[in-house]
Amino acid sequence: MRLTRRDALAVLAGLGVTGGAVSLTQFDPPTADSTGNEGGSTGEDGAGGDDTPPTAVRDTMVAAAEAVYPSAAEGVSEFVEAYVVGRARDDSRRAAMVDAATELDDVARDWEGAAFADLPAADRDRLLRELGVDAADPIPDGTLSERLRFHVVNELLYAFYASPTGGRLVGIENPIGHPGGAESYRRATMDEPETTDSGGETDG
Amino acid sequence: MDRTPVADADVCIVGAGPAGGLVAHRLAESGATVVVLEAGPRFDGDRREQLEQHIRPGLDGPWEMGGPRDAFSSTGESFYPLNAARVKGVGGSTLHWQGMVMRLHERDFELDTRHGVGADWPVGYDDLRPYYAAAEREFGVAGAADNPYAPPRDEPYPLPAFRPSHSDSIFAEACERLGIDMHSVGNARNSEPYDDRSPCVGYGTCKPVCPSGAKYTAESHVEKAEAAGARVIDRARVRRLEHDEAGERVVAAAYTTPGGETHRQEATQFVLACGGVENVRLLLLSDSDRYPDGLANSSGAVGRYFMDHLFAGMGGRLDRPTRQNHVGFNTSECHQFYDDADPVNGLKLEFLNYAGPSPVIDALHADTWGDDLLDQLDESYGTHVSMGALVEQLPREDNYVGLDRETTDDLGDPVPEIHWSVDEQTDAALSRANEIQARVLDELGVEDRWTVGPDETGPAYHHMGTTRMGDDPESSVVDAECRAHDLDNLWISGSSVFPTGGAMNPTLTIAALSLRLAESLRAELE
């Protein structure tokens, strides 16, 4: 199954993050990396001084998503980037999410000698488990593993399973948290996904 | 914000839930100078914040309940989880409620006469009938006249019923074979746009929060009251009602604001609308030399006869998709057994649309991720079904709300004490509900069964009976108009006035009584 930006926007809309479309147009290929590792030159903010989180943070979030999403998920990077950019428009979340992702990346560099995003997927999964993130309670201002659970893993799992496409994977196209209309509860089976393609074809 | 008292108020209403909000709206509209004092805050940010607070573990609960302000004691045989059972804020407990609404049956008003149990109400179904219709318009109830067991009605519901769910259609097969009738259920929730509020868009989180505004909350009527000129002071905790020397009239409500200042709101008439627990607490806290047992309590009935509805449930799994958790409300019930004489306690059955876990909520609590998590969710979601039931508890003097004078809240006031237990007769009614549920689930072939019966039951969060209504001042607190027998200008709005509770969710009846009270009070002001 393929995740799209549209899925990310749907979850963000459910959360009341407005200006999603605006944030996406702002999400142009970044020009700098806040960590400076790749010689970025336009200052702290990858997308030029707005609310957009640094590239390294987005890369870390995408890399974490690849570890915590089911292997059947495609389109993860487009989906996660759109979600993370939108989420970061919420002042109360941006700094903590950026901090947690940056700390995860720092741990990867210390322990594994590479950026989190550059580790093989199995190693990312292992690292998160070694940090105890799987068993940790999600606590926004807790210990590192509790914060990683809240701001990284649960943020990503929420985006996935509250989206219609993620929900479909477990049999619910209108998951809790998604305003998917007052008709789906009446259907005997999942309807076919709406497609963004102009053809809108379905296979029955 | 200015939280000082209003000069020359005609009416002071304490509490901004539906019981207070409806009265405030009606009276403000009629030109009265109305002030509403509400202990909790206004929750006027984006409702989707509360949605996330509900879904994501690690955030505070959406309605800020349970701090030192809300301390209580539970001393009866059964623990009473009071702070799960109410909300303090503009809108009151309807911020959190489920929003199923139905009228009581005729028999509920005359249980003593018909069956020799409980108490008769001083009003009958016919007295309330026009007010029920008005209450349905105020809430915007979606419903259909397809319930053969409902009491008579003259008019259609304001909104069309939500159509039956897929899971209802699964139950319907079994119920039809068993001769059990299913019908629609009244929902205070927009099936179409109504009253400037959105139709339901399927967030699925009705209880505790509807981000779209489709679910009715009393915020609507508080806003309308304000538009009609009422002043609503939030975070104003009323701690005492003061009376005149003769003890005939209330003269002021003393309240404390967040800064710690205490003010006195004077008014010609006072309406208590704090819910079935805090109504009692405020009357008891207002004791005086003239009324050493508390205000409006010459009968000794204040706080007595505390009742709730009890939940009975049963569920399990089928070998086919049941499509649960798309919406957070029910679309079918069965009132066929409600009027039965054995057991005499009313009982109604519910067919749930939110059986079993929601994948997104499960995922956020899981201790794994990736394909492992997907496997777990595949296993946990998709085939659950369940039935619920509400069962009536008859009034008993030894179930009561009092004051725990040993324990105080953050202002130093004694906290409410809930002394509550479930008697054998109610247990028998719960077992009866389980029996019917088992017949349906057997017929469907439901496996992995679980049951909530007499041993596991809990309250439905409906606080009734503690300032009961009656004609006799010796045995009741308010009269048929909801005015205190003891004090001319004190009125009580809410389910604390119910002499018996039936087994229907109470808030439509609260609304009907509130509209009726507003009419009587308005006449008094003229």
Ligand SMILES: Cc1cc2nc3c(=O)[nH]c(=O)nc-3n(C[C@H](O)[C@H](O)[C@H](O)COP(=O)(O)OP(=O)(O)OC[C@H]3O[C@@H](n4cnc5c(N)ncnc54)[C@H](O)[C@@H]3O)c2cc1C
């Ligand atoms: C989880 C849940 C689900 C429910 N579902 C349903 C349902 O489906 N159908 C149904 O009919 N009912 C339901 N109810 C019950 C319903 O919410 C109540 O019956 C209804 O809200 C009661 O209205 P009220 O105005 O009397 O009291 P409340 O709504 O509780 O409002 C009382 C207000 O008074 C304020 N107050 C209290 N003390 C003071 C004081 N000293 N000074 C100032 N203000 C004060 C409180 O802060 C509160 O805002 C549910 C309740 C809960 C908790």
Ligand code: SF4
């Ligand atoms: S399902 Fe419930 S929460 Fe969602 S929009 Fe409808 S009423 Fe509101």
